[in-house]
Amino acid sequence: MKKEVVIFGVKDTAELAHWYLTNDSEYTVVAFTVNRDYLEIQEFHGLPVVAFEDLTSIYPPSQYYLFAPMTGVRMNTLRQKVYEEGKKMGYQYISYVSSKATVCGNSIGENCFILEDNTLQPFTTIGNNVVMWSGNHIGHHGIIEDHVFFTSHVVLSGHCHVKQRAWFGVNATIRDYTVIGEGSLIGMGALVTKSTDDGGLYLGSPAKKQEKLAIEVY
Ligand SMILES: CC(C)(COP(=O)(O)OP(=O)(O)OC[C@H]1O[C@@H](n2cnc3c(N)ncnc32)[C@H](O)[C@@H]1OP(=O)(O)O)[C@@H](O)C(=O)NCCC(=O)NCCS
Structure with missing residues (x-):
């Protein structure tokens, strides 16, 4: 059965994650999410882009998985921060x-x-x-x-x-x-x-x- 996933980000790595999940996985990408301060577009690859701060009310962790593949800048500290925030919000992450x-x-x-x-x-x-x-x-x-x-x-x-x-x-x-x-x-x-x-x-x-x-x- 297909499982539904929200991807964190709308830059290159998120776009690649969308490609890989769509073409080579059991998962269906349903939306993208970024922090509200970076919310500049409403749609990416035909899917909604929503504020990370609103994610739990729109795509609740009980029904959706989260995937946050990000670049390693600042020696992976930004990736770690987002990953840990998603965990605190109650999300289960997939791995690709x-x-x-x-x-x-x-x-x-x-x-x-x-x-x-x-x-x-x-x-x-x-x-x-x-x-x-x-x-x-x-x-x-x-x-x-x-x-x-x-x-x-x-x-x-x-x-x-x-x-x-x-x-x-x-x-x-x-x-x-x-x-x-x-x-x-x-x-x-x-x-x-x-x-x-x-x-x-x-x-x-x-x-x-x-x-x-x-x-x-x-
Ligand atoms: C280590 C690294 C981050 C340093 O970057 P930087 O601080 O921007 O370095 P610069 O390009 O300004 O180069 C500074 C000096 O270090 C040298 N240098 C840079 N990277 C080097 C490396 N990996 N090995 C040896 N010397 C290196 C440069 O030739 C330059 O020498 P010079 O002062 O004599 O001209 C970078 O070079 C590196 O290795 N990046 C990895 C690239 C990579 O894997 N990309 C894939 C991304 S998905």
Whole structure:
């Protein structure tokens, strides 16, 4: 049976979520929602756009699911805030996992957005509100905590532990048994050979910690 979902946002990521859910899921998108201050259009893709503040009265959590796939700016803190607000309002989130992703019985939390060509090897767990753009290798026996963002073609080797709100740029490579600190930013093309500090910005091959904090650049 089809299930009905409201998507948070009206920008690129929300538009992509609408496309993926419509073309590759059991869900039907019924509306979009944004905070009242950002409510500039009444309709998007032929569906109503309503204020997030009014959502529970128009699309009650008892009848509708919520999906809030957002970009990772401000080191995923905005994504985390919206996700937690929706939870407080009583919503259950869906997760989207592409039919073209390879999943090996992994435990996957809610509000995850996992696109095509991701490979999730066995015995790795994925928390809530995790984004994996296309084509990442997520190695075996790992832990991915909540609100983490993988862009594309990241190689996360086996037995890694990725803490909350970490963010990976394209083509980053992470050695096995590495711990990626909370809110760490791993720049595009970085080769991470050692565990990283919370809030650290890491660039280069081998990756070196930069003077700026991750939140200062992204
Ligand atoms: C780490 C990052 C966020 C830094 O961004 P930024 O602060 O705007 O950096 P800038 O573009 O201003 O570059 C500053 C300097 O760092 C260098 N630099 C930037 N990113 C780098 C990287 N990943 N590795 C090595 N050097 C890098 C630049 O060449 C520049 O060097 P210069 O001062 O000698 O000219 C960014 O470069 C990055 O890695 N982004 C990820 C991109 C990505 O994955 N996009 C997909 C999005 S879906």
